[in-house]
Amino acid sequence: MILKSQVEWALHCCAILAGLPDGRYLSTKALAEFHGLPKEYLSKALQSLSQARLVDSTLGPSGGYRLSRPPAEITFLDVVEAVEGKERSFVCNNIRANNPCRPEGYCDAGPCAIARIMWDADEAWRASLRAVTLAMLVQSLEKDVPPALWRESFEWVMKRVG
C-alpha cells in the first residue's frame, strides 16, 4: 500500500506555488524542470489539483497554475485527496456474509467491527494530514533550506513566472 508518486510531486509543486507572488502563474514546464520530473505526466497531477479546485490555471504563453486560495487554507489532506482520491484505504468486502451458519436473507445492522477499526485508523491518518496547511509547510521549508539556496530558487522561479 504505497501512495502514488504523484502525491509527492503535487505537494512539492504546491510548495512552490505557495511561494509565488499574488496572482502570478507558473507553468507545468517550469515545475517539471525544477523538480526533475516528466512534464507530460506531472501535468496529470496538476490537472487533478485543478479539478479539485485547489489551483487555478490559464492558457496561452505565460500560462500555468496558481493556488486558488491562500496557502493557510489548503491542507495536506486536500492535496493528497485530490491526487489519490477520497476513498478509504481499507475496503470491506463484507466476507462475514459468507459465514455458512447465516440464515437465508440475514441482514447486517451496520459495518463489521473490523471495518470500523480500520476506518478509525484511516480517519486518524486523514486528521493528521488535515492539521497541516501549505502555509505551515512553507514555514518548515524556509527553516530547513539554507538562505542562499532559498533565495536562488526563488529567483529561478521568478524568471519563469507568468
Added chain:
Amino acid sequence: MILKSQVEWALHCCAILAGLPDGRYLSTKALAEFHGLPKEYLSKALQSLSQARLVDSTLGPSGGYRLSRPPAEITFLDVVEAVEGKERSFVCNNIRANNPCRPEGYCDAGPCAIARIMWDADEAWRASLRAVTLAMLVQSLEKDVPPALWRESFEWVMKRVG
C-alpha cells in the same frame, strides 16, 4: 492506495483463531470455507502471519493454525504489518535534490519537510491500529453478532478444530 484484501482476510481469520480453546488448531481449509475465500491464496496470508510469529502451525491431519500469544497481546498493527509489510505508505524520492539551483555535492541535513509530515500521518495511522487488540475485536464482535449466530458459528468451528 488500497490495502490488500489479504489484510481483511487475515484479520477475520485472527478473530476466529482468537476464539479457539487453548492449544487447538484450525486448518486453512476450515478458515477458507467459513469466510468463502480461495483456500490456496488465503494460505499465503496465513503464511505471512506465521512468518511474523503471530501464529503457530502444525502439519499433518488435524493440523492448522493457532495464535502464538493471547489475543490481548496481538494488535491490529501486528496483523496489518505482517501482511502488508512495515514500509511506510509515503515514499520520499527526494526530488528536492533535482533543484537546478543546488550546488554540486550539496548534502541534505535530514528528511524533507514533506516527508516528515507524511510520515507523521503514517505514524498516526499505525498508532491507531496499535491501540486495538484482537481481544478487543472479539469483544466488539460478540456485541454485534446475534447470540444464536455466534453460538452456531462457534460450533461450526469446533467441529473442524484439531
Added chain:
DNA sequence: TCCAATACGGATATCGTTTATCCTTATTGG
C-alpha cells in the same frame, strides 16, 4: 508401516493500477 491431510514454498498466469508517452484541441498573450 502406510495413507491421507496438512503447511510450506516455488513457479506461473491473469488482471488492474501506476507510470509514462504521444497526440489533438482549444485558448491566449505577444
Added chain:
DNA sequence: CCAATAAGGATAAACGATATCCGTATTGGA
C-alpha cells in the same frame, strides 16, 4: 498570426495484487 500553454483521450510498458497449481516435508491415525 504564431507560439506557448492547459486539457484530455489513446496507448503502452512496468509493476504489484490476485489467483492457481504443483512438489516437498511433516504428522496423526488406521
